[in-house]
Amino acid sequence: ExxxxxxxxxxxxxxxxxxxxxxxxxxxxxxxxxxxxxxxxxxxxxxxxxxxxxxxxxxxxxxxxxxxxxxxxxxxxxxxxxxxxxxxxxxxxxxxxxxxxxxxxxxxxxxxxxxxxxxxxxxxxxxxxxxxxxxxGVMDRLKPELRPMEDAPELLESYRGWAASRAAFQEWIKQNKPKTPADQWQKLYYRGLHPDGRPGAPDHESKxxxxxxxxxxxxxxxxxxxxxxxxxx
Missing domain, CATH: 2.70.40.10 (Deoxyuridine triphosphatase (dUTPase))
Incomplete structure (x- = not known):
């Protein structure tokens, strides 16, 4: 598979x-x-x-x-x-x-x-x-940071929506046999989509x-x- x-x-x-x-x-x-x-x-x-x-x-x-x-x-x-x-x-x-x-x-x-x-x-x-x-020199130019996700409310809301959706999807997989192997994945990231279906980066790469x-x-x-x-x- x-x-x-x-x-x-x-x-x-x-x-x-x-x-x-x-x-x-x-x-x-x-x-x-x-x-x-x-x-x-x-x-x-x-x-x-x-x-x-x-x-x-x-x-x-x-x-x-x-x-x-x-x-x-x-x-x-x-x-x-x-x-x-x-x-x-x-x-x-x-x-x-x-x-x-x-x-x-x-x-x-x-x-x-x-x-x-x-x-x-x-x-x-x-x-x-x-x-x-x-x-x-790219590593010297980067300035990494750590911050609470609560400081980015839109990101936090999107993440929580995805986590709930994924948990529900995994539970559905346990209860129902997918028709095809591809149906075992939500494929949101693969397709370059946000949890609500909005497109992500315009230059998203799948290959x-x-x-x-x-x-x-x-x-x-x-x-x-x-x-x-x-x-x-």
Whole structure:
């Protein structure tokens, strides 16, 4: 019934950037020590060792090299981490923010094992890195506040109306079998509506479509003739 895909914030997060694909299939495990020798990597037959991940930093860290230098417009950083909502047992992605508008440097994508002696599998062409641009300095410019909801009467009234409506809807679900799986959700946020049916933001997004990377310049540069980045499925 694809319950997860009915969660709009989750679906938007999954599509909110591009992924890089693993160039070769392999299995890996961490033996528990802090040294670089403590990560064991077993490549699939025929895999290119030059493009395979390595144990570079120690402490149970698995490192993927990113081929090429990423470039963004002036004032834009690149947020880099693991594919959203794509958890792996025994290993977790590490994240970073890079000033890619000026730096002529490559970066690595790192995953860290969460427990020793557990084999982790990465398939060929499986996403290992997720990235999207973000304005530099935006966090310094934001001024977060905490205030009672009573200070915003219209918001409080709308929230209470939604809470009562949701409780009544959930009770109705218990008493009545929905005709279709879609009938199990009110879908107000999904459709960009307030609890009373009024439209919310005029630019509400129920789907985003990041542009595909295109080849430019004097020659083809995609690794192995593939797209170096693509949108998540």
């Amino acid at each position: 694809s319950f997860a895909y009915r969660c709009l914030p989750l679906a938007i997060a999954n599509a909110h950037g591009w992924v890089m694909l693993n160039p070769c299939g392999f299995s890996a495990r961490w033996l528990g020590d802090v040294g670089t020798h403590s990560v064991e990597i077993v490549l699939d037959e025929g895999a290119d060792k030059k493009r395979a991940p390595v144990s570079l930093f120690g402490s149970g860290t698995l490192t993927f090299h990113v081929e090429g230098v990423m470039r963004t417009s002036e004032g834009w950083n690149l947020w880099v981490g693991g594919p959203p909502n794509a958890m792996k047992d025994g290993i977790a992605p590490m994240g970073g923010v890079i000033e890619t508008d000026w730096a002529p440097y490559t970066f690595t994508m790192n995953w860290r094992f969460t427990r020793p002696n557990h084999w982790v599998r990465f398939e060929e062409n499986e996403p290992f890195c997720f990235f999207f641009p973000t304005p530099r 985003i479509r990041p542009a595909e990377f295109r080849q430019t310049g004097s020659r083809r540069v995609c690794p192995a003739g593939r797209s170096s980045a693509r949108k998540p499925d």
